[in-house]
Amino acid sequence: MSDAPGAAQIDRLRTAMERAVQRNIKGWDYLSSPGKAGGVSRRELLAKRGTMNLYHYDHMVEEIYRTPLLMVMATSNPSYVFDLLPGQSLVEFLLRRGHDIYVLEWTKPSREENRLRFEDYVLDFIPTSIEAVAKHSGEADVSLAGYCMGGLLSLFYAALHTDGPLRNLVCFTTPFNFSKFGAWNVWSDPKYFDVDHFVDTVGQFPPEMFVAAVDMLRPVSRVTGAVQLWDNLWNDEFVKTKRALDKWAADTLPLPGELFRQAAKEIIIANKLYEGQLEIGGRPVDVGAIEVPFLHVVAEHDHIVPYEVARELVGGIGSTDKEEIMLKGGHVSLIAGAGAVKRMWPKLDAWLAPRSI
């Protein structure tokens, strides 16, 4: 360290100049190369049926916990956000900590699959996957962890299969009281939004529309995100993560039309889940009937599922062993990126490990 007065300022100026040069060099690399596709850990496809894909990830340690973990992705995005980059993969982290990981992900639904409803996911795809996991692992029970809409599907499954093989239930940023959904409530107001006409015309809920709606929740953040990227072009780790997450967001999937119709009408507009009036396949969905250990992980700065929407879920669950953990971060940075590595992942492992033996 220099003793000369003002040397610190000179050092900082030098750093700023070096970063400016690096920005120019790496900026060309950025513009001239494609983004990384994501998905880095070795996995095997166990089952595939239309939009449903069930994967098992290869173990990374010789001794694992007894209970396998099935992670359920949201229907709106690919699952590689769980396995983003080497060193920034939740799947890799859990594998190294000795968990046996299965992932249920969804691909772009075909036109025939536009008829899919919650019944198909909750009473068919998830139970089928759990059976496949049990057969593959040789274990009778399984833990479920769902992200966002995947959390909602896992929640519905747990409420409707209280005598099933579920050992633990983990939800990440899962909405519950949709009357607090802010702008979403206003945009989907039946006075102005005709869900039936919309679905009957478009068939599938277009991904561009979902991305635009999310952008409208923070209208200038895309601009400031680009400025922030330029500012950090010298930082390879930042750029790598940002590109991977941007690509993941751009890979948003369309939703089956009937699923969107059912979600919009019954869950968002009528708030039937929170009001205890939701029925799936003619059976009431009562989250109070869930008695397995339950963890809800929410993000302090989540603008897609704000805390107000998720807050009352843990209180509604019937389990005695239940917990809500609020962590710094947003909807995506809760599960992926440098912050998640330090914050959420160790907490998830610490909660899950003693309940998986």
Add this chain to the structure above:
Amino acid sequence: MADAAGDPFGMWRTLMQQWETQANAALTEITGKEEFSREMNRLMAVSLRLQGAFNEAVEKALTTFNMPSKDDVARLSDRLGVIETKLDALLAARGTAPPGPPPARAKRTRVPPGEARGR
């Protein structure tokens, strides 16, 4: 957050963050209003009507020229997808294994660090 005192870009970053927060708050106040929802949905309804009319016109034109429409190609793609899935299922039922030895099965006896074994 950047150290604004010593970093030549620090003040600029702080200002940018403040502007982002304020601009997002101001704009979401507008987009969260009923008037915005009414106009946005009205525009979408017009767009859907136009889209429907356009799709119908293109469909008619393609039929006239005896050419497959996007729907026809998508239906064909769906059917191919179903055939692929059935082939995968048939191969799986025959017990076709990937080349190389099967991965070794891990022991399911792990306990969390610090917990006694055999409890």
